[in-house]
Amino acid sequence: MSIEKSMPGRGNGPKVLLLYASFGDGHLQAARALQEAFGHRGVGGMILIDLLAEAHPWMSAVTKQLYTKSFTLLPELYGFVYDATRPMRHDSLFAQWLHSFGRAKLRSLLQTHRPDAVFHTFPLLAMPEVRKQLGLQVPTYTVVTDFDLHGRWVHPDIDRYYVPTEDMRAELISRRIPYPRICVSGIPLRRGFGSVTVSPPLRAKYGIPSGSQAVLVMAGAQGQMSDAAGLCGALLAEPGPHVAVVCGRNAKLAESLRESFAGHPAAGRLRVFGYVEHIHELMALAACMVTKPGGLTLAEGLASGLPLFTPSPVPGQELRNARYLARGGAAVMTHGTEELAAEILKLLGDPTRLKNMQQALARLGRRYAADTIALDFLSSLNIMEEARSIVVPGPPHADDAAYEGRF
Known part of the structure; x- marks a missing residue:
């Protein structure tokens, strides 16, 4: 299944879309770790979506096969392409093409689920452009799941980055992402790592x-x-x-x-x-x-x-x-x-x-990365809600009026 819904949490809380892709198992596991950490804090409206598989199932299946085969059949070619595109900017033609996949499906998902936030654990960043086109104020977050920063992860319209190391924060800053929008959290893991009692x-x-x-x-x-x-x-x-x-x-x-x-x-x-x-x-x-x-x-x-x-x-x-x-x-x-x-x-x-x-x-090592992200996310929502109540009194963006007529 490429869409998974969480069990209800302890409270109502915000509704969150977690977008991943199943190229390897890591992006999904990171999303599930976030789902677990958020659930422990009462965030029950978590929906995990393999965006590429939902939007382009045939393309997803083929590219996953090519990705797997490239490690054994053409590793040097894969490495050449990775290194050549690593410095790419978000507004390059290649980056815009990559991030165009899944936009129509994402529009539909936003209309159906009306989330309060969107998270990425894979650099298929359709959300910034869709959000801009629709005039939505849905905060968007990216969780980097490698210790190396490829240009695909970098986009100026991501509201918050969660990265594994201080070095990656410095690299994001060198790519003009403001310091306050970057949190050094680690890569989110399921509970248990580093806390097992050996018996x-x-x-x-x-x-x-x-x-x-x-x-x-x-x-x-x-x-x-x-x-x-x-x-x-x-x-x-x-x-x-x-x-x-x-x-x-x-x-x-x-x-x-x-x-x-x-x-x-x-x-x-x-x-x-x-x-x-x-x-x-x-x-x-x-x-x-x-x-x-x-x-x-x-x-x-x-x-x-x-x-x-x-x-x-x-x-x-x-x-x-x-x-x-x-x-x-x-x-x-x-x-x-x-x-x-x-x-x-x-x-x-x-x-x-x-x-x-x-x-x-x-x-x-940062064994509590998922908890760090969950706490930081909930704190940021509280700050945004306080700001709205002062500057623009009224219901939050997830009200029907914020979505109707925009799809």
């Missing part, structure tokens, strides 16, 4: 004994990491480390790993999982994590205090994400299975380096 029952649930150093290998939401078997073999060849591999929805990879290591002398130190709903629990048991450097997964690792390894990141936002965290001391970029295994074993055997990386993780 014997939890260890038994995942088969990771007390006193062990567990390496968590994330094969990606669709099991996209290559040579997971080679990495497991290299790590298990050394005494000590346990290995937990999350294969996502790739059942073939999970079965292959189980068969390959069925008779291995260290098979007792290997745990293979499919899709893990409560991944924050498994992260709490690990000593470090190997992952593709998608923004949301990296944010989960930061919040969980997990030193990160990013093997052979593909060009584009993932490579830039990995480089940013590596510069900050929270991640290690590697190339090839042998180098990756050696770097992991080196870290696990060096308490000083492990402590330094954990300190870097603490500096960069």
